[in-house]
Amino acid sequence: MTNDAPLLDVAGIGITFGGLKAVQDLSLRIPRGGLHGLIGPNGAGKTTAFNLLTGVYQTQTGRITLDGRRVDGLKPHEIAQAGLSRTFQNIRLFPNLSVIDNVRVACHLRGSHSLAGTLLRSPAHLEQERRVLARSRELLAVFGLHTREHEQAKNLPYGDQRRLEILRAMGTEPKVLLLDEPAAGMNPQEKKDLAAAINRIRTEFGLTILLIEHDMGLVMDICEHITVLDYGVTIAAAPPAEIQRNPKVIEAYLGEPAGT
Amino acid sequence: MTTRPNASTSPVPSPLPGAGAWPRAWLPVGIALLVALLMQFGFPALTGEFVSKVGLQAGIAVILAVSLNIVNGYTGQFSIGHAGFFAIGAYAAAATSVYGSIAIWGAPGRQAGLLGTGVLGWGELLMVGGCVIGAIVAALAGYLVGLPSLRLRGDYLAIVTLGFGEIVRVLLQQSGRLPRTEEDELLRLPTAGELFPPPLGGAQGFDDGVVPYASLFWVYLLAGITCIVAFRLKQSSMGRAFLSIREDEIAARAMGVDIARYKVRAFVIAAFFAGIAGGLYAHSGSVIQPKDAGFARSFDVIIMVVLGGMGSISGAVVAALVLSALPELLRDFDAFRLIIYALLLIIMMIVRPQGLFGVREIWDFFPRRRAATPATPPAGATP
Numbered sequence: 001m002t003n004d005a006p007l008l009d010v011a012g013i014g015i016t017f018g019g020l021k022a023v024q025d026l027s028l029r030i031p032r033g034g035l036h037g038l039i040g041p042n043g044a045g046k047t048t049a050f051n052l053l054t055g056v057y058q059t060q061t062g063r064i065t066l067d068g069r070r071v072d073g074l075k076p077h078e079i080a081q082a083g084l085s086r087t088f089q090n091i092r093l094f095p096n097l098s099v100i101d102n103v104r105v106a107c108h109l110r111g112s113h114s115l116a117g118t119l120l121r122s123p124a125h126l127e128q129e130r131r132v133l134a135r136s137r138e139l140l141a142v143f144g145l146h147t148r149e150h151e152q153a154k155n156l157p158y159g160d161q162r163r164l165e166i167l168r169a170m171g172t173e174p175k176v177l178l179l180d181e182p183a184a185g186m187n188p189q190e191k192k193d194l195a196a197a198i199n200r201i202r203t204e205f206g207l208t209i210l211l212i213e214h215d216m217g218l219v220m221d222i223c224e225h226i227t228v229l230d231y232g233v234t235i236a237a238a239p240p241a242e243i244q245r246n247p248k249v250i251e252a253y254l255g256e257p258a259g260t
Numbered sequence: 261m262t263t264r265p266n267a268s269t270s271p272v273p274s275p276l277p278g279a280g281a282w283p284r285a286w287l288p289v290g291i292a293l294l295v296a297l298l299m300q301f302g303f304p305a306l307t308g309e310f311v312s313k314v315g316l317q318a319g320i321a322v323i324l325a326v327s328l329n330i331v332n333g334y335t336g337q338f339s340i341g342h343a344g345f346f347a348i349g350a351y352a353a354a355a356t357s358v359y360g361s362i363a364i365w366g367a368p369g370r371q372a373g374l375l376g377t378g379v380l381g382w383g384e385l386l387m388v389g390g391c392v393i394g395a396i397v398a399a400l401a402g403y404l405v406g407l408p409s410l411r412l413r414g415d416y417l418a419i420v421t422l423g424f425g426e427i428v429r430v431l432l433q434q435s436g437r438l439p440r441t442e443e444d445e446l447l448r449l450p451t452a453g454e455l456f457p458p459p460l461g462g463a464q465g466f467d468d469g470v471v472p473y474a475s476l477f478w479v480y481l482l483a484g485i486t487c488i489v490a491f492r493l494k495q496s497s498m499g500r501a502f503l504s505i506r507e508d509e510i511a512a513r514a515m516g517v518d519i520a521r522y523k524v525r526a527f528v529i530a531a532f533f534a535g536i537a538g539g540l541y542a543h544s545g546s547v548i549q550p551k552d553a554g555f556a557r558s559f560d561v562i563i564m565v566v567l568g569g570m571g572s573i574s575g576a577v578v579a580a581l582v583l584s585a586l587p588e589l590l591r592d593f594d595a596f597r598l599i600i601y602a603l604l605l606i607i608m609m610i611v612r613p614q615g616l617f618g619v620r621e622i623w624d625f626f627p628r629r630r631a632a633t634p635a636t637p638p639a640g641a642t643p
Binding site for chain 2: 054095096128129
């Protein structure tokens with residue numbers, strides 16, 4: 001494995017809904033262990049880009065390569081299998097399942113499940129169930145959720161639901177983690193904690209992360225590289241410091257400067 | 261569930277047997293066998309013949325409700341064609357046991373030796389074989405019905421499954437008459453020319469030759485096995501994949517659950533056990549008719565699942581037992597009994613819309629001695 005090749009290489013993907021060019025010619029190159037941001041005003045196509053990456057929509061142009069393997073055209077569960085996992089902008093937990101079962105569903109991906117083994121409770125099956133349980137507990141402990149593992153996910157406070165969603169995504173043992181507005185609805189302190197948490201899981205689990213976020217402070221703080229979308233078009237891609245000075249970005253967010 | 265010596269150190273929420281305890285995995289099967297024997301030899305003596313008959317039908321209802329629960333309750337695919345699988349199983353089992361008996365012994369029902377009145381007879385084993393064949397045929401049908409569930413959701417899928425049940429009903433109505441000998445009107449094997457349409461009795465139903473081999477023993481043994489299968493599914497990765505589809509399909513896909521495969525799987529497993537229930541019903545002394553595939557029976561089963569709580573196995577069992585017994589208990593009120601039955605259902609749905617137990621099991625309602633949380637988080641993971 002060459003180390004200079006990006007882990008996630010997105011080259012010119014795009015999708016059109018009728019006449020609406022939701023995302024056009026989007027390219028991202030995220031190196032192993034990188035933490036990149038994807039920002040843009042409302043309706044810029046960020047979540048659509050995520051849906052393209054995770055196979056919810058099929059890209060109509062370009063290609064997506066994950067760790068040297070083409071993943072565009074695959075179904076969502078195959079992409080998850082390949083090592084791309086995500087959270088959702090409006091939390092999509094399994095509300096009636098317990099906290100631990102939410103994570104255990106995600107652990108399902110790594111392992112084999114034969115009907116006979118399940119029904120006869122073969123030693124291999126039991127061993128796997130134990131491993132999944134142990135791993136899920138380990139993950140829950142990352143955000144201190146292990147104390148509430150039997151609660152139904154829908155009864156968790158909002159911030160914990162967001163954290164649980166991140167943990168669930170990590171349960172699939174992804175290479176790349178896509179976080180869709182993880183700080184939405186959080187107060188400044190919670191955002192700070194979240195930034196620390198993201199940094200921690202990144203180093204602890206060696207994750208590569210792509211982050212969609214509205215909160216500029218958070219993105220500028222933790223991301224190494226930022227791509228800015230506006231009306232589906234990439235208007236800038238640079239380190240945070242440059243993005244802050246980029247006139248196009250300022251225009252997209254604040255409108256044209258007066259008197260021009 | 262049994263207590264284990266290491267129960268205090270292992271905070272497993274739902275006890276899994278410890279390492280090297282695989283033989284213990286057979287324990288529930290042993291318990292099911294014991295219950296079945298108790299039902300066979302104890303229940304009739306305690307309650308009399310009439311209640312035993314109700315008990316037999318209640319056991320069949322348990323198999324139906326628990327199996328439907330796998331599709332409707334676990335996977336959240338609303339199927340209202342369960343009676344279709346039931347009828348397929350019933351007819352396939354009846355045909356196997358009647359024509360099989362004629363082929364082997366020259367006449368149907370000569371090899372009785374019913375368990376309870378004598379020893380385990382060959383005819384009875386033929387019924388079990390018939391149930392298995394019925395279950396396999398029903399499972400194949402389940403595969404076919406499962407396919408549209410990949411594209412259809414909610415009400416639309418419900419209509420497809422409803423249509424499936426009706427198709428089965430109409431096809432059975434169009435089946436050929438039972439072949440009989442010229443001279444003494446006895447059942448015989450069909451000739452090659454009579455194989456199409458298959459000789460299953462047509463609109464009259466399969467009304468001759470099926471010996472009531474299905475005793476309380478077989479019904480409750482198979483009901484027990486159905487419950488064990490349902491429970492083990494629910495406790496496994498596979499079951500959690502089913503549940504995740506019910507909870508949120510998009511999230512389930514994103515977590516790597518192949519929802520197409522699991523939906524079809526749920527239909528196949530549920531249809532398999534509905535087929536077994538059908539096979540037992542065919543041998544329970546009732547005449548099987550095309551209308552057994554109709555939606556009236558499907559709705560009976562759905563009511564049991566909804567009333568017990570979608571996804572709750574013990575809920576489905578309790579609801580199946582109660583709802584099978586209730587119409588009989590209300591027999592004294594004669595004309596009003598169906599009204600009372602319906603009123604009870606309406607009140608139940610108002611008071612407890614999530615069903616008797618919701619998604620939980622009956623034992624979840626009792627306080628349990630358990631170390632609810634790990635005392636210390638795994639090393640290296642402390643915030």
